Amino acid sequence: MTISRRQFNKGVAFTAGATLAGPIGSAFAARNELNILCWEGYNTDEVLSPFRKLNPGATVRAESGTSDPDMINKLRAGETNVWDLINVNQPWAQGQLYPEGLIKPLNKDRFMPYFDQMLPEFKAPYPLALAGNGDLIGMPQRYGPFSFVVNTDKISRATAEDQGWKLFLDPKMKGRYGILTYDNWNVMHMALTGDQNPFEPMDAAGLETFKKTADAIFGGAKMLTDDLVAMNLALINGEIDAYFTGGTYTASPARLDGASNVRAITPNSGPVGGKGGVVWVELTSLVNNPNPSTIAEDFLEYVQKPEICKAVAFAEGTYNPVSQMANPKVMSLFDSDELDAIQMDSLAEEMERSLDYQIVPSYDELIKIYSEAKRS
Amino acid sequence: MDRLNKRIAYLSAAPILILLLVFFVAPLLVIGIYSIMPQKSFSLLAMPDFSSYSLIFVEGYLKSLFWSLVLAFSSTVILFLLCWPLAYAMAKIFNRFTLIITIAVVVSLFVSENIRLFGWLLTLMKGGLIEGLLRHYTGNGFEGALYNVPIIIFGLVYVYFPFMLFPLMQGIAMIAEDTRQAAFDLGATRWQVLREIELPLAAPGIVVGTLLSFVLAAGALAESKLLGGQTVIVLADDIETAFTYGQNWPLGSALSMLLIMIIATIAVFGISRVDIDTIMGRKRS
Numbered sequence: 001m002t003i004s005r006r007q008f009n010k011g012v013a014f015t016a017g018a019t020l021a022g023p024i025g026s027a028f029a030a031r032n033e034l035n036i037l038c039w040e041g042y043n044t045d046e047v048l049s050p051f052r053k054l055n056p057g058a059t060v061r062a063e064s065g066t067s068d069p070d071m072i073n074k075l076r077a078g079e080t081n082v083w084d085l086i087n088v089n090q091p092w093a094q095g096q097l098y099p100e101g102l103i104k105p106l107n108k109d110r111f112m113p114y115f116d117q118m119l120p121e122f123k124a125p126y127p128l129a130l131a132g133n134g135d136l137i138g139m140p141q142r143y144g145p146f147s148f149v150v151n152t153d154k155i156s157r158a159t160a161e162d163q164g165w166k167l168f169l170d171p172k173m174k175g176r177y178g179i180l181t182y183d184n185w186n187v188m189h190m191a192l193t194g195d196q197n198p199f200e201p202m203d204a205a206g207l208e209t210f211k212k213t214a215d216a217i218f219g220g221a222k223m224l225t226d227d228l229v230a231m232n233l234a235l236i237n238g239e240i241d242a243y244f245t246g247g248t249y250t251a252s253p254a255r256l257d258g259a260s261n262v263r264a265i266t267p268n269s270g271p272v273g274g275k276g277g278v279v280w281v282e283l284t285s286l287v288n289n290p291n292p293s294t295i296a297e298d299f300l301e302y303v304q305k306p307e308i309c310k311a312v313a314f315a316e317g318t319y320n321p322v323s324q325m326a327n328p329k330v331m332s333l334f335d336s337d338e339l340d341a342i343q344m345d346s347l348a349e350e351m352e353r354s355l356d357y358q359i360v361p362s363y364d365e366l367i368k369i370y371s372e373a374k375r376s
Numbered sequence: 377m378d379r380l381n382k383r384i385a386y387l388s389a390a391p392i393l394i395l396l397l398v399f400f401v402a403p404l405l406v407i408g409i410y411s412i413m414p415q416k417s418f419s420l421l422a423m424p425d426f427s428s429y430s431l432i433f434v435e436g437y438l439k440s441l442f443w444s445l446v447l448a449f450s451s452t453v454i455l456f457l458l459c460w461p462l463a464y465a466m467a468k469i470f471n472r473f474t475l476i477i478t479i480a481v482v483v484s485l486f487v488s489e490n491i492r493l494f495g496w497l498l499t500l501m502k503g504g505l506i507e508g509l510l511r512h513y514t515g516n517g518f519e520g521a522l523y524n525v526p527i528i529i530f531g532l533v534y535v536y537f538p539f540m541l542f543p544l545m546q547g548i549a550m551i552a553e554d555t556r557q558a559a560f561d562l563g564a565t566r567w568q569v570l571r572e573i574e575l576p577l578a579a580p581g582i583v584v585g586t587l588l589s590f591v592l593a594a595g596a597l598a599e600s601k602l603l604g605g606q607t608v609i610v611l612a613d614d615i616e617t618a619f620t621y622g623q624n625w626p627l628g629s630a631l632s633m634l635l636i637m638i639i640a641t642i643a644v645f646g647i648s649r650v651d652i653d654t655i656m657g658r659k660r661s
Contacts (some may be wrong), residue, residue, distance in 0.1 A: 069620040096623075183621035223523045223605030230497060230602060237503030239520055260431065281477050364416070367622055371437050375609040 006308040034293045036062035037071050038087035039282060040302070041142070041315030051302055057293055068092050068184075075102045075287065077229055084293040085300070087284040090128045095359040098137045103285040105135035107297065112136065114304050118323040121351055128356055129282055138283030139300050139311060142320040144342075145266045145350040146185060146247030146357075153261045164267025164276050165193035168244055169213075174220040178234055178243040181226045181374070185245045187366045188278055188357070190214050195271040199355070202362040212372035217244060224374070228318070229253070235262055248342050249280070251317035256341035264343060266350035277354035281323075285301040306330045314338060321347055402635070417626055428630030429520035437614055437631060444611040447525075447600070448593035451532035455540040455589050456582070460535065463544035463581075467555075481538045489535055493602045496531065497522065503572070531599030536592050540585040547581015548574070569603070580650045586644050591639050611635055613630035 010308045013248065032055075038041055043062035052060050065071035068088045075086065082100060086099070097103045115124035122140055133138050148167070150160045160167060166174060179186065191198035196206055218224075222240055225231055232254040234240045243250075254262040272278020285294055286305070303312060307321035309324040310333040321342050324330045334344075343350070410417075412424040415431075463585035466474040482495070486494065499505040508519065511517035521527060551574050559569050597612040606613065611631060618628030 065618055069623055122403070124548065177607070183617060214454050223607075225601055225605055227602065228409075230494075232495070232499065239502045239522070250438075293594055366648055368435060370613070370620070371617060375614075 001356075004167050014029075031111070031291055031293050032057055032142060032295070033059040034061070034085070034295050034299055035083050036060075036085045036087070036299070037074060037083045037287075038062055038063040038064055038085070038284070039142075041312050041348045042087055042284075042309065044246055045313045046311035046315070047303070047308060050308070053299070058295055060299075067182075072096065072102075076100075080288055081290055083287045083294040084289055085284055087282055087286050089113060089280050089282055090357050091359045093138050093283045093285050094128065094131065097129050098135075100289055103137060104129070104265075104288045105137060106139070106286055106300070107232040108136045109356075110297065111139060111300065114139065114301075117304075117327050119326040122281075122323040128358075131282060138285035138305075140281045140283055140301060140323050141304045141309070142322055143279060143281040144248040144320050145264060145277050145279050145347070145354050146245070146249060147189065147264070147354075148242060149235065149246035149251050149262060149264050150242040150246050151235050151238075151240075151261050152263050155239075156353050157263055157265065158187050160242070160263075160265040161268045163268060165189065167242065168193060168220065173242070175222045176241045177221060177230055178223040178240045179217065179221045179227065180228060180231050180243050180245045180250065181224050182245055183367065183370065184289065184360075184363070185278075187358060188365065190370065191366070192270055192272070192276055193217065193280070198362075198366075199272070199358045200340050200361065202365070207362070207365055207369060211369045211373065213372050215376070216371045218376070232259070232262060247280075249318050249320055251343070252341045253317065255343075256337065257320055260340065264338050264350075266346075268353065270355075272355055273354050275353055277350060278357050279351060280357045310334065313342075330343050379381070381494065391520065399430040406631055407629045407636075410625050411633045413626040414625060416624050425547050428624075429634075432630060432634060433552070437611070437634075440609050440611040440614045441638075443608040443636065444594050445530060445638070447528055447608075447610065447618070448590050451529050451593045452535065452540075452586055453592045455531065455536060456534050456544075456586060459537070459540045463541055464548050466541075467545045467548040467569060468551075478542075480604045482539060485538060492535070493531060493598055496534070497602055500527070506528075522603055523607055525604070525607060528600045528604035528608070531603040531630075532593045533594060535596070536589045539619055540604055543579070543581045543585035544590065547578035547585070550581070552575040583646045583650045591643065594639055620649060 016101070034055075041047065041064075044063045048060055048062060052058070054214060065074075067091075071086060071088055072092055074085065075097070086097070086103065087095075089219045093103060112124055115122060115126055115129075118126075126140065129136060129138055129140055148160075148165070150157070150167075152160075155167070156216045161358060163170065188198040190213050191202075191210055195314075196202065196209060196213075200209060202210065221244070228246070228250040231243050231246070231250065235243060236259050251264040267276035282302060286300075287294075302308060304324060306324070306327060306329040309322045309327075309330045313320055313322045313334075319338065319341050321344070322330070325334075406420065409420050411428055413420065413422050413428075414424050414429055419631050462477070466477060469478070475543070497504075500521040501507070502517070503511075503521075504520065506522060555577070556569055559573050559618050575621045588615055595612050596608065597616065600608060600613065602604060611634075615628050617629045617633075618624045618631060622628070
């Protein structure tokens with residue numbers, strides 16, 4: 001068969017036209033698909049496969065991010081038309097995503113009843129899931145106290161809890177600890193170490209105090225890394241005896257592997273109403289996609305099922321408690337080793353001693369001071 | 377006829393030029409425009425204020441730049457000294473063995489950089505492969521070898537080894553044996569042959585290898601994070617922080633532009649000193 005030049009040109013024109021029409025055409029098509037941008041866990045087969053079976057015609061995809069800001073950057077870069085659900089830590093949803101119109105409110109009639117089956121800390125009206133105007137901006141599921149981690153063979157749990165953040169200013173600790181550089185967490189924790197409230201604006205004197213604390217903590221650190229596996233290895237092998245910024249999220253993989261001397265610590269006391277620990281809570285929110293998925297809210301409802309709660313809690317990588325553990329059907333799915341890995345024995349009291357992870361009003365100034373101290 | 381040839385040449389180059397414009401120049405342009413936007417702006421249409429560039433000087437980012445360049449420079453010099461004898465042997469002495477070394481070096485590239493560095497982390501850490509075995513058999517251990525500047529340089533040398541070795545080998549292969557022999561016959565010493573014959577003739581390979589290693593090392597991040605425990609903060613780290621936890625895209629863009637401009641200047645200077653066409657086997661007439 002021979003193709004004439006005219007036929008060839010026609011073919012090229014058709015292909016080009018179809019390519020151009022593709023993206024425009026899809027903007028008007030119904031979207032029986034779901035794209036989830038999430039922390040690791042929601043993207044596993046254990047979570048996604050049953051949902052795919054429930055929605056046979058739908059395309060369900062999930063991508064895990066490596067940090068909250070990385071995921072938020074995707075939405076900021078215009079990917080609101082790609083993603084349907086985003087799963088990030090508070091306070092990003094309340095502080096940035098919702099005010100900037102990147103996420104939209106959930107149907108309260110459909111989702112508020114689920115709060116009744118959650119642990120007491122999450123009972124409605126759970127303030128971190130609500131916007132200032134009362135809109136429900138996301139559903140909480142995984143959470144965990146997040147302060148610091150010690151090797152209890154070297155520093156006892158009681159000593160660490162009593163000393164709290166001051167442990168890292170103790171001259172005896174110089175060169176014996178690492179800093180897990182989750183920068184936004186480090187900022188909060190350094191403020192608490194300096195007896196400051198990170199959730200209130202700081203004046204010039206406050207910033208000076210913060211600088212002194214940041215300099216002291218970076219000055220005494222043996223190592224810095226943002227890799228929790230590398231940090232746990234250093235702790236287990238005796239390179240360091242503690243690390244600044246960590247919690248059940250970072251300690252649980254080592255604990256489940258048998259290193260029960262790796263323990264997340266929540267200080268007994270602290271500068272904000274007597275509390276010194278901080279707790280993170282993930283919210284899964286509906287992205288303000290101009291062409292919304294028909295099954296995004298269905299997925300949010302689906303992850304409330306006991307077996308899916310368990311799959312989300314114990315996905316690969318890190319292990320975390322879930323707010324639905326008040327439900328005996330959820331709780332019965334965890335064995336004793338798993339409960340020990342997430343430090344269930346002290347979880348409730350640690351939550352009691354922890355502040356909610358909120359917006360840090362002086363974050364811009366503090367991250368500058370923090371980054372300078374890190375470089376010096 | 378010449379005009380027609382020129383026109384055909386431009387036409388044939390057009391697709392790749394368009395591709396380069398879209399996929400290479402456009403992102404650079406976006407970074408360039410972001411770098412002059414006001415702090416924390418997420419729009420390209422705000423009134424430019426160049427504040428990010430002044431922040432670089434006020435907030436100590438030059439220190440990170442200094443470390444990036446020092447680490448890149450040190451690792452490049454070490455790489456050159458390490459690779460020259462091996463590249464020489466591969467180009468001039470080894471026969472089939474050259475292929476074995478080439479395969480061995482290339483195979484290492486099949487494994488991701490982070491995983492290879494993590495392997496070194498497990499080897500060098502306290503209680504790791506070396507210290508752990510030593511302590512087990514002798515009862516005496518030592519503090520781990522990690523979390524210092526030399527180990528970052530070691531990481532850079534290890535990761536960028538192939539990027540120096542192969543261009544250098546290519547450069548050395550261009551040294552004609554007759555020229556060397558003639559120099560020796562005329563009474564030149566070994567040192568004179570190296571300095572006046574071998575190095576100038578292998579210069580294109582040296583420049584390509586040096587540039588590749590330097591440019592990659594200057595933008596490297598994993599070595600200082602994994603092996604160095606961020607003992608020093610490199611500029612790539614600051615760029616990542618600005619784009620992520622800082623949520624300050626203009627600052628991240630300005631820091632990127634700074635690194636791009638410095639590296640581009642060094643690259644243009646380096647390339648202008650040699651005739652790169654010779655290494656591509658296409659000597660200009």
